[in-house]
Amino acid sequence: MYTLKTIPLNPEGGNLSAVRGAVLTFKADPFLNNEDECYDYIDDALVVIQDGHIVAAGPYRDVYDAYGSRIGAGSIDHYENSLILPGFIDCHIHYVQTPMIGSFGDTLLNWLNEYTFPTESRFNDKKFADEVARIFFRQLLSQGTTTANVFATTFAESVDAFFEESERYNTRMISGKVLQDRNLPDSLRDPDTEQSVVIAEELLRKWHNRGRQLYAVVPRFAPTSTPRQLELAGDLYRRYIDTGVYMHTHLDEVQSEIDWVTQLFPDQPNYTEVYRHFGLIDRRSVLAHCCIVRPEEWQVLHDSDCGVAHCPSSNLFLGDGEFKFWEAKDATRPLRTGMATDVGGGTNFSILRQLGEAYKVAMLNSRSLTAMRAFYMATRGAAEVLHLENTIGSVAPGYEADLAVLDLQPSEFAAWRMQFAENIRDRLFVLMTLGLNNVNRATYVAGRRVYDRDRDHKWLYADEL
Ligand code: GUN
Ligand code: ZN
Numbered sequence: 001m002y003t004l005k006t007i008p009l010n011p012e013g014g015n016l017s018a019v020r021g022a023v024l025t026f027k028a029d030p031f032l033n034n035e036d037e038c039y040d041y042i043d044d045a046l047v048v049i050q051d052g053h054i055v056a057a058g059p060y061r062d063v064y065d066a067y068g069s070r071i072g073a074g075s076i077d078h079y080e081n082s083l084i085l086p087g088f089i090d091c092h093i094h095y096v097q098t099p100m101i102g103s104f105g106d107t108l109l110n111w112l113n114e115y116t117f118p119t120e121s122r123f124n125d126k127k128f129a130d131e132v133a134r135i136f137f138r139q140l141l142s143q144g145t146t147t148a149n150v151f152a153t154t155f156a157e158s159v160d161a162f163f164e165e166s167e168r169y170n171t172r173m174i175s176g177k178v179l180q181d182r183n184l185p186d187s188l189r190d191p192d193t194e195q196s197v198v199i200a201e202e203l204l205r206k207w208h209n210r211g212r213q214l215y216a217v218v219p220r221f222a223p224t225s226t227p228r229q230l231e232l233a234g235d236l237y238r239r240y241i242d243t244g245v246y247m248h249t250h251l252d253e254v255q256s257e258i259d260w261v262t263q264l265f266p267d268q269p270n271y272t273e274v275y276r277h278f279g280l281i282d283r284r285s286v287l288a289h290c291c292i293v294r295p296e297e298w299q300v301l302h303d304s305d306c307g308v309a310h311c312p313s314s315n316l317f318l319g320d321g322e323f324k325f326w327e328a329k330d331a332t333r334p335l336r337t338g339m340a341t342d343v344g345g346g347t348n349f350s351i352l353r354q355l356g357e358a359y360k361v362a363m364l365n366s367r368s369l370t371a372m373r374a375f376y377m378a379t380r381g382a383a384e385v386l387h388l389e390n391t392i393g394s395v396a397p398g399y400e401a402d403l404a405v406l407d408l409q410p411s412e413f414a415a416w417r418m419q420f421a422e423n424i425r426d427r428l429f430v431l432m433t434l435g436l437n438n439v440n441r442a443t444y445v446a447g448r449r450v451y452d453r454d455r456d457h458k459w460l461y462a463d464e465l
Contacts, residue, residue, distance in 0.1 A: 006056040006066070007397040016071045017447060019047045019403060020060055021079035024424060025086060025395040026380040030372050031329035031337075039372060041424050046076070047084065049401040052170075052446030057395055077449070079441070081409045083427070085375070086393050087146025087402035087443060088351035089382035090340050091309035092248070092288035094151040095136040095162055095175075096120050096129075097344030108254050108318045108345075112184075116344065120153040121187035129161035137165050138459050139349040141451040144404030144440035147392055149248055149286055149309070149340075149385075150175040151218060154188055156199055163207045170446045170462040172212040172392055172400065174246055177203050179217070179233050180224040190229070197232040204236070208245055212400075212446070216246035216286075222261050222274045234279025246284045246386070249275065251308075252297070253289035254320040272297040281306060286385055288340060289314075290328065291321030302333035307385030309338060310377065312357035314345030322361050325369060338382025339374075351378045352406075352439060355432035371428035401447040406431060410438045 009016075023045035030038040046063035048056040048071065056063050096119065103115040123129045140148060152158040152175050159177050166173040177200045181190040190196035200217060208215035217237045219225045225233070237247045252258060252271050261271045268274045272293075275281050283305040290301075290308045301308065310323045328335045339354045340346075346354070355374040362369045383393025392400050408427060409415035414436050421427040431439065443451035448465045451458060 005058055005397050009050060009055055013051045015050075015075070016055070016067060017049050017075040018067070018071050019049070019077050019079070019084060019405070019444065021045065021082050021084045021405065023047065023057065023084045023395050024375070024428075026376050027394065027396075029334075029381065030370070030376050031325075032331055032334060035370065035372050038376070045084070047395055047401075047403070049447040052401055054395065054397050054399050054401050056397055077442070079405050081407070082441065083406045083408060084395065085144070085404045085406060086379040086395050086399075087404050087445070088144050088378050089338060089386070089393055090140070090145050090148040090351055091286060091307065091338040091382050091385045092311055092340035093148050093343050093346070095133060096123055096151065096153045096158055098132050098136045098139070101344040102347060103344065105317050105319070107256060108320060109256060109260075111318060111345075117185050117188050121185065123153045123158035124155040126157040126161060129155075129158045130165070133161045133165040137169060137171070141169070141443045141445070141459060142440060142453070143350045143352070144406065144443050145349065145351055146402035146404070146443060146445055147172045147386070147388070148174070149216065149246070151178055151220075151248070152176065153178045154180060154190055156203055159203050159207070163210075163213050166213055167211055168461040168463075169450050170212060170448070172214070172388070172402065174214045174216050174248070174386065176200065176216040176218045176248070178220050179229055180220040181229045182226050183224050193226060193229045194232065196229060197236055200233075201236055204240060204245060208240070208243065214244060214246065216248040218248045219280065221250040221257070222271065223257070223264055227278070230275075230278035230280065237282065238279050241282060241284055244284070246286060247280050247282065248286045249280070249288070251275070251287040251290055252293045253291055253315070254318065255292060258292060270294055270297050272300050276300060276304075284387060288342060289320065289323070291315055291323050293327065298327060298330070298335070299333055302335055305336070307336035307338065307387075309340035309342075309385065310358060311340045311342035311346060312354055312361045313347050314342035315361065316357060317347050318345050322364055323358075324365065325358070325362060325373075326367055336381070336384040337377055338385035339377045352432055353435050354378070356435055359433065371425050371432060374432055375428055401444055403444040404440055405442040405444075406439050407441040410436050410441075
């Protein structure tokens with residue numbers, strides 16, 4: 001039962017605003033508990049917001065009776081035939097690959113050499129980085145994504161451009177300088193290993209916990225760092241982990257990559273151990289892909305309380321391997337698991353479309369992913385990956401007011417199809433499976449409607465609202 005929940009108002013705080021409509025939010029993990037007890041759904045809810053935080057959420061009548069007199073006239077945004085969700089969370093994406101998304105795939109390693117590395121080499125140009133960051137944020141927000149764990153690239157300019165744009169929207173974002181000092185073109189390679197980590201630390205001190213921004217130590221993947229760089233990265237991570245800094249990298253994506261790691265690090269028994277050896281596997285580590293994982297690796301990742309990012313569109317596009325959710329969520333050693341687009345390996349910015357792809361990837365192994373489990377991995381499950389499950393990823397009092405408003409009737413056909421979807425599960429499954437266009441009609445970041453599909457200026461920065 002979804003009842004009225006509140007936190008005390010701040011008497012000296014700002015005006016109240018509110019969003020009304022059907023709300024779905026998760027409170028427990030449906031992979032590990034009875035699915036019906038893991039979510040709250042209410043047909044007609046009111047969510048009250050003050051100073052960027054949710055202060056009350058529950059059935060419209062109850063909440064309105066308690067707060068209506070204090071919400072200014074015209075301050076309730078009412079969405080009919082819609083579904084209000086926590087803003088989507090993308091656990092792994094490369095903003096610097098936005099200019100080359102949709103480049104001919106072939107294998108991962110060829111695709112990196114042919115398209116990715118040349119594109120990323122351009123990000124020492126701050127103007128170019130600024131332009132890409134601007135476009136990237138517009139894509140995320142138009143898809144209802146409000147938080148992402150983002151690869152920049154080698155250059156400090158790429159990190160600054162990203163966080164500067166994030167600050168304009170006041171989004172909660174994670175990023176960091178990519179550490180990569182071997183096996184890539186000179187134009188992208190860190191020229192000096194010791195200096196690369198000094199620069200990473202300077203950026204960390206500049207951006208971590210500045211407003212809503214969070215920093216990650218980001219070695220690209222084991223093959224593109226020397227052992228010395230991995231060692232320094234592990235040292236940096238350990239020195240700052242207690243302040244909430246992350247470690248973000250790729251792991252066990254495709255067999256050819258794993259074979260290369262075996263060759264480069266013959267003393268380590270598996271890929272996870274390479275990272276662990278250098279102190280990179282710990283409680284704030286986020287590992288992207290994890291398609292081909294040995295049982296002993298899952299165990300280490302679980303024991304270290306790491307999070308994994310499931311990137312189905314990218315895995316299909318690059319022919320990597322199949323993520324196995326039943327392995328990741330094995331109840332005897334479950335992993336924090338969330339969804340990710342992995343743009344530019346992923347072919348779109350939509351977390352909703354990732355859910356449809358995740359369903360199909362699982363079906364290749366005759367496992368079906370329920371809509372509730374899928375939407376969990378897009379919201380609260382992803383927040384768990386980032387250890388932010390008490391901050392974002394739920395529509396509940398005390399949480400930051402990041403919301404996506406999905407249109408259940410974005411086209412004539414969608415409206416017609418939806419009438420045959422009898423309950424919230426059916427509606428969610430249709431949403432994740434059909435890949436409908438223009439589904440997201442509004443995105444709220446810290447309580448401000450920074451994206452509105454139906455407004456003249458679709459995107460507005462926080463200070464423009
Ligand atoms: N492994 C190392 N770098 C990358 C990248 O940019 N994309 C993907 N999908 N895998 C990687
Ligand atoms: Zn990636």
